[in-house]
Amino acid sequence: MIETAKTEAPARPDGLQPVERSYQQVIRVRTLLAWLPVVIGAVVLDRLVLAHTPVGGLLLVAAPLLALLTAVTAPPRIWGRLGYALEPAMLRVVRGWLFHIDTLVPLVRVQHLDVARGPLDKMFGTATLAIHTAGTHNSIVSLPGLSPARAAELAAAIRTHIKADLD
Template sequence: MIEGDAASVYVAGRPAGTEPVERSYVQVIRVRTLLAWVPFVIGAVVLDRLVLAETPVGGLLLVLVPLLAVLATALAPPRIWARLGYALEPAMLRVVRGWMFHTDTLVPLVRVQHLDVARGPLDKMFGTATLAIHTAGTHNSIVTLPGLSPARAAELAAAIRTHIKADLD
């Protein structure tokens, strides 16, 4: 695998030449973001009620932390989705992601060991799947491509398998 910060031309938020993942994956990201904020909101309520209740700033956390959670849940997922793309090239798979920290991963198909198509409860709910590519080596040996339709994930897996079989012959 080759990783780097490619200086690419961007089209609609993602590097030119890459395909977007399913639009419904925004909802998966949104639910995961909301679930990640739940402990912070609970912690803010507890801290506010037990420690800050009798101070001049009592009640401030009850407003600020949930507001921050709502803003993060509304604004971040579309940006994360817009920066997630992929391209299956003749000899490699390119996975591009990152809103704040950009990662451009190139997986040579000759290094692919095996493939998994996974669907968790949120994926099933919103009609998405994740393609996991296991490669030779130890560092970053699993590359995931989330947000594909189940049919597209299976299609990509079949295309990569065909390439692997051609290399073995």
């Protein structure tokens, strides 16, 4: 197995490495942003349609509470089910529970690599490693929630493997 950084969190019981804990905050903000149109729609609906009914005001309370509950409970669950393992000839990325996805990327199929950091990633110190593979179906595998240094380290390790295959 390819060596991991000494500062990295210990492997999980399933042998996968966890992503950065701060990635939970990225998920939390994205969840709140996804709920924003729903909450605005609920407020408008409540004010325009339900205001003069016995349930008037219910959506004003229920929609924001549901959004807040989701933003508090979902990120740790999503984060806990996201992991990866870099093996000598393969990268494994696992995510999800209800819709469990276990992706195996043979390193010989890697075409190129990207390390991406959006505004939320910069704010919370995370990055996404995008692996572009040969083929058309599911040709991009992304591994979000890495520290920028770890993403660069993984990219360098994969690049080294690719160069060794070309020689």
